[in-house]
Amino acid sequence: MLIKHQVDADTSPGMRTELTSWSKSSLSSCFVYKVSDIEGIVEALAIARAQHLSVIPHGAGHSYTDAALNTNGMIIDITPMRKILSWDPTKGIMEVEPGVALRELVQIASKDGWWPFVSPSTPEVTIGGCVAMNVNDRNAWKCGPFGAYVLWLDVLLTTGESCTIVQARDTELFRAFVGSLGLLGIITSITIQLHRIPSGFVTVRRRSGSSLNALMSMFAEEEQGSDFMEAWLDGFAGEDQLGRGIITCATLIDSGEAPPSRSPTSGMMTHLEKPLVSLAASLVSGAKGAPPYFNN
Numbered sequence: 001m002l003i004k005h006q007v008d009a010d011t012s013p014g015m016r017t018e019l020t021s022w023s024k025s026s027l028s029s030c031f032v033y034k035v036s037d038i039e040g041i042v043e044a045l046a047i048a049r050a051q052h053l054s055v056i057p058h059g060a061g062h063s064y065t066d067a068a069l070n071t072n073g074m075i076i077d078i079t080p081m082r083k084i085l086s087w088d089p090t091k092g093i094m095e096v097e098p099g100v101a102l103r104e105l106v107q108i109a110s111k112d113g114w115w116p117f118v119s120p121s122t123p124e125v126t127i128g129g130c131v132a133m134n135v136n137d138r139n140a141w142k143c144g145p146f147g148a149y150v151l152w153l154d155v156l157l158t159t160g161e162s163c164t165i166v167q168a169r170d171t172e173l174f175r176a177f178v179g180s181l182g183l184l185g186i187i188t189s190i191t192i193q194l195h196r197i198p199s200g201f202v203t204v205r206r207r208s209g210s211s212l213n214a215l216m217s218m219f220a221e222e223e224q225g226s227d228f229m230e231a232w233l234d235g236f237a238g239e240d241q242l243g244r245g246i247i248t249c250a251t252l253i254d255s256g257e258a259p260p261s262r263s264p265t266s267g268m269m270t271h272l273e274k275p276l277v278s279l280a281a282s283l284v285s286g287a288k289g290a291p292p293y294f295n296n
């Protein structure tokens with residue numbers, strides 16, 4: 001169903017809307033159609049064909065660039081397609097509509113002890129957007145990108161034809177579709193394998209290094225014992241201090257191993273969008289009455 005703008009497919013190109021990207025770096029004037037099901041997408045595509053408009057799907061609009069914008073073209077906003085279609089807590093397999101936010105997926109899965117193998121650091125993105133951008137996490141060196149854990153996708157091509165693309169069967173097509181930025185068709189459902197976690201607790205280690213070489217050596221030392229690693233670099237340091245910074249490593253642990261709890265530290269992250277790690281903290285504290293431990 002088309003739920004935002006009821007328009008005559010033969011005559012009206014729909015409502016012009018000024019959209020911006022997450023970075024607010026550009027403004028784009030597009031025809032926006034909000035859809036709540038596959039029929040709505042088919043209807044919108046028919047309107048685009050009749051009006052000779054190019055089409056791009058749109059999730060939460062959290063990509064850094066203008067990937068989800070389409071100046072003078074049509075935007076198909078799939079965020080109302082947000083049903084969890086199935087959840088198997090014994091195998092950790094979930095099927096979702098593309099507009100389901102990462103937040104909604106982890107809220108259900110974490111209660112049963114599961115978590116995505118790969119998640120970007122904001123929970124506000126849609127699962128469709130994560131597949132289309134093939135996002136990665138602070139564990140890319142050992143887990144690879146998001147698409148590696150998608151078992152199959154249902155997609156709608158611009159011809160109006162729908163098909164199921166199974167990673168293990170249609171490997172080449174699957175690899176083309178994942179990370180294709182919405183240019184090959186519209187993802188209408190995603191079936192994903194989640195990861196069993198021992199608890200919502202992690203230990204975190206931070207180390208500073210005086211050069212890029214020092215940080216790379218620390219990564220090499222920490223990679224065996226870490227589940228996640230990242231570095232913040234000082235962009236102003238030069239010469240032999242070029243690339244100096246701080247690395248942060250985290251390891252998933254059992255709740256029994258967790259030392260007395262402390263809240264996540266404040267700092268820059270509190271001024272940004274609430275990160276996924278805060279969501280983990282609130283979910284765990286809701287379930288067990290104690291926030292996870294952060295060992296700074």
Ligand SMILES: Cc1cc2nc3c(=O)[nH]c(=O)nc-3n(C[C@H](O)[C@H](O)[C@H](O)COP(=O)(O)OP(=O)(O)OC[C@H]3O[C@@H](n4cnc5c(N)ncnc54)[C@H](O)[C@@H]3O)c2cc1C
Pocket residue numbers: 022056057058059060061062063064067068078098119120121122124125126127128129130131132133134135136137180181182183185186187188273
């Ligand atoms: C605070 C913040 C932190 C971030 N952290 C990370 C990170 O750690 N790692 C990382 O890799 N990225 C990260 N990102 C980027 C972001 O996670 C990705 O760009 C993600 O894809 C955005 O999802 P979205 O729902 O907002 O998609 P949108 O921005 O709406 O769309 C992104 C692309 O996906 C396409 N698309 C959307 N839905 C569909 C669909 N149903 N079918 C086909 N194509 C579709 C769009 O056409 C567009 O090309 C971060 C972004 C922010 C704002």
